[in-house]
Amino acid sequence: MAAVASDSNGAPITPSNVPHSGAAANPTAAVLAARFGDAVIRSEVIWGETTVFVTREALHAVIRFLHDDPGERYDYLVDVTAVEYRDGARPIEVVWHLRALGHRRFLRLKVELPKRGPLWVPSVIDIYSGADWLERECFDMFGIRFEGHPDLRRLLLWEQYKEGYPLRKDFPLRGRFSRSEQLKQALAADPEARYSMEELSIADAFHSLPQDMRARLAERSAHDEREEGE
């Protein structure tokens, strides 16, 4: 399998001998280019890591394909984040890090959003449940809307935060408001009104668990009952 980077002796390539550019691309890049055509804008390989730029309209279908296709099986969404460059003309990039544990592949997907346009990308929460907090953090810090996310609230800052998006380049380090105003607003936030102090047990969450996890838990409890019976 070509997925594992290895030298002629079959030893895995370690970071010390990976060239900055020109290393072998992740074979998924070629598959995507052939399958999605114009939706794949370009791809590049830096330090042995492949980055594929896609359009935002195609992104959801691309990730769905990467997740479901038996030849790809990108089963782990490592991170969702964004990059804004100091150069005002460069677009904001939204970045998805995907890993195929079975094939040992790593792929970086990027969508470029012009700063003047609306900042939105499709949510992939229906493909990876783990995207929930990643997308909320990205929304919190960059103000990028993930269309289709069922609960797109701020994650790190409190929900009534009014000063903007802290990781944007136009955001002043100390925030936009005066210290006294910031403190006033922070103290006015009533955490107990928004967050439940009650613990959520696994039994309460049972019906929202994925099917395979529910089956495992049911099997486990049946097994425990059998043991008690003996």
Next chain:
Amino acid sequence: MGLTPAGDPRLVQIDPGSQDGWVTTRLDFLVNWARAGSLWPMPFGTACCAIEFMATAASRFDLSRFGMERLSYSPRQADVLLCAGRVPLKLAPVLRRIYQQMPQPKWVISMGACASTGGMFDNYAVVQGIDTIIPVDVYVPGCPPRPEALMHGIIMLQKKVMRERLRDSSRHVEIDPDPTSQLYISPSRIDELSEPFGNSVHQTRSTP
């Protein structure tokens, strides 16, 4: 006898040879002595200062020498709020709520540069000194302070407790700002007054 060196004139034992063994003292002294000798801390540890606090509580430095070994993880049974570490603005209402839940009398130790001033985190997310939220009795400098420094702060707090007077009730009354008072300055007026200085307490608003 605890804090009292031998021969302390404030604690007079009458007739040391007597089997009854009774003493006379001032009520102020006795109450303060009892309070200072059993300050139960509520550790509010958010960062590396909390690690130094753990070291202070552990066997080498032994917080129990100060009657503080009973760490109270409920504010309702605590005497001292020990804030160790930076406090993000999101935690500000939580910290204030914890302080409000502590029964009187209560004291606050601000441990480390971040809790006392915001430290190096002069940014949008961090409270610039917890004394902007709750009253603080002792500031312990350091980044983080060594256990010796924290113990010095604890001893300072004990000395402060020993100096309190029972009749002086102002210490243990919480006073909300009174807008009808002539001394009252509104937050917006404070903003206005600090405008020209542009220090870390206030900065000019950035253009939208």
